[in-house]
Amino acid sequence: MDIMTQFDNSYARLPERFFSKVDPTPVPTPEIILFNTKLAAQLGVSEWSERPDILAGNTVPTGADPLAQVYAAHQFGGWVPRLGDGRAILLGEVVTDQGRFDIQLKGAGRTPYSRSGDGRNWLGPVLREYIVSEFMAAMNVPTTRALAATATGARVQRERAYPGGVVTRVAASHIRVGTFQYFTAQGDTSAVKLLIDHVRERHFPQAADTLGVYESIVAAQAKLIAKWMGLGFVHGVMNTDNMAISGETIDYGPCAFIDSYASNACFSSIDHQGRYAFDQQSNIAGWNLAQLGSCFVPLLSEELGGQEAAVESLTDVLNSFPAIFQAEWRSVFGAKLGITSPDETDLELAQELLDLMQTQHADFTNVFAGLSTGTARDEFTDPSAFDLWFEKWQARVTLDDDARAAMNAANPKIIPRTHQLEQAIQAAIEGDFAPAQRLARVLSDPMHLSPDDIDLTRPPLTHEIVPNTFCGT
Template sequence: MIHFDNSYARLPQGFFARTRPTPVSSPRLLVLNETLAERLGLDPAHLASDGVEMLAGNAVPDGAEPIAQAYAGHQFGGFSPQLGDGRAVLLGEVIAPDGQRFDLQLKGSGKTPFSRRGDGRAWMGPVLREYLVSEYMAAMGVPTTRALAAIATGDLVFREQGGLPGAVLTRVAASHIRVGTFQYFAVRDDIERLRQLTDHVIDRHYPQCKDPLELLDAVVARQARTIADWMALGFIHGVMNTDNMAISGETIDYGPCAFMDAYHPDTVFSSIDTQGRYAWAQQPQMAVWNLAQFATCLIPLMGEEEAAVEAATKAVHRFGPLYQAAWLERFGAKLSIDGAQHQALIERLLTLMAQQRADFTRVFAGLAHGGARDEFIDRDAFDAWHADWQALSPDMALMARVNPLRIPRNHRIEGAIESAVAGDMQPFRKLLDACTRPFEARADWSDLSTAPTSSEAVRRTFCGT
């Protein structure tokens, strides 16, 4: 039995629409995160049997108050005043044994009042992609939403490719409140609900904060650390719209996300990011842009306007030095050096990698375990850098605990999805096991660490909505 305590559903009218998941025809468990279930105080055995009906949206458990949350957002710079959960339903909030509160959301659970012309469904590919990538991020210590379960619905979802097998993802998050949630009320000049939302976020996520300015400072600091984590893994979110930036600092909404194979700072995967707005190197700047939109929402709550604008501007500008310090710490750890003292050495390596399209993950893993030289075409240039780095006496054991042996590579994800659609979940389970133990060397996982050949490389990813 799940015990819910639904604080967001107790907020006033306007924050959400009460709506129930739409039942599916033949729910079947694809994968269950037993470790996460236990972390939440849930019974994995129950979830894998009778609980499948709940995870599919066919049964609403006692105490749940299913809602679709309202939010707005800037999407690739263009503002949409009303978005909201168009294919997701928040069942409620569970309190884990340690007292921490988590949202339990069904993604792909049918139409809601915010669906517009969409069907509210998801197909198996994006569900398995988000499950795999979010769990990899959790294994790497990156703040992220989590995946509790993936359910096959037995129904077809129709997209450009035709009829595809439907699925529902059970997503777990500290909350699903976004920058776009604040924008939803700000654009309507609804100061009272802005104040209520701010108080709710402070109470739920930032109890150390006394006012909106302190909240802004705290969110800026969290986002600086999260974006630095992304950069250190070669992760590209792909859709850093304001409705996809969580106030909690968690990584959320893994639509067209990807990890780089060959390194270049301008790398883009998302098929809809035709201008490179959300390229790897642009992510810190886009975070600042999003945080500026968040700050704009809070200004009406911060007293006299001129002073509020000045204070909010200073808070957003703190992102730069906070992010830079976190970036130097992450990349310094990857090389077992003091990043602040040896920034030039880090940048020399990245420049060399970009020039020669060296594999991002394999270079850093190779520096820890041996074999990095093989990733470069110009071995002399690498040797010169390597000699300077070795002179600093890096600790290989420490590096081995920081640099993963593998990432969820695009071509492996696509292959696992293709097999799952054909009815074989084994490749997905193997990839999931290997990616949630990213530092463990095993012979039967060695193929998952190799870079794709030219014919295997996946250069475009899709939202899958």
């Protein structure tokens, strides 16, 4: 049966140097493990719930125009002039009442950018991306979404053979900082202009000009990182090809959420220097945006009548990043404390609690969730120290309906804890998908928890701690 999804593929209408046309490579026996019914309805693809062949890439739906995008990157600060989608294939774009969205198959086979890779994904990263990205969406953090997680019936060879999988990813777009860098390095100013025009029309129609596009990108990233901080989220691999121009969280590879609070938490097995540690994320975002700004210089120089004026204008915009980030951080943590209109002094109150949590190795999520339920004190080894802070907080906050509503919206009762994700992945490797399906269900509504799922709020025991995470590609 043919599927008549209404695609409108604007990126495919850009010049061919922006991508390579490539079809997904079929897999033996696709099986849907997780399917996002609500998202499918929004996209107009509800019928795909019965079409694992589409979700795994065996069938290309009518109207799709599959392609892999090219881009470059700074990876851990080192320049890589040509990367691209090595295992992801963009089927196309659908337009809904809520906007235009990419539908991409991640793990769908080799592309011209695969280099020595096999273009495949194994089931672990597929399940992690589905579960974590949908949790982020539930917490109103800008993010790519997951439409489906599909087993392929094939084995993928990494350090051992694992069951293969494909995640069907949905995004406002997959344009990255590295996309701009690729064409800038080529000296292709016309391509950069096309990208800026495309990004303005697609993401930032309010931007009046080229500089306005950059302003919008900087502001979106500053606000995004502050939201990460409010959830104890460590992205883990903030290379410039892992920063989406749209301001969405993208590429969940070695990500993790903090259990016992540590400001310098770093989980990625390949981040030996802590470049992308929790407390470095805003600095790295600023660094990445500086690289993006350099891509705007040639075009803006033409518009402003010289390079000096262009650099000065872009620098002024980049220098606004810390203030935007700080204001959003204050708003995020103010809400977590039930302060609906936080001021500068509330920064100190929030930081004092974080410092206390770090000193006593208190659980980040459970402390904040426990402020409104009276259980936060239980997370501290020396409750008397918490009591002193609690008195200050009570003097500042009136726990009325507005304050409780703010706290309930900002403080999830449950997060995707790494040890629970790993347990679910190990079960899936053995063919048991129930633990992953349970996590996906509960984490899609993290503000409400049934008594049957209270066990998922428990931090890891010593023997359950997962100290390092892996890209898992």
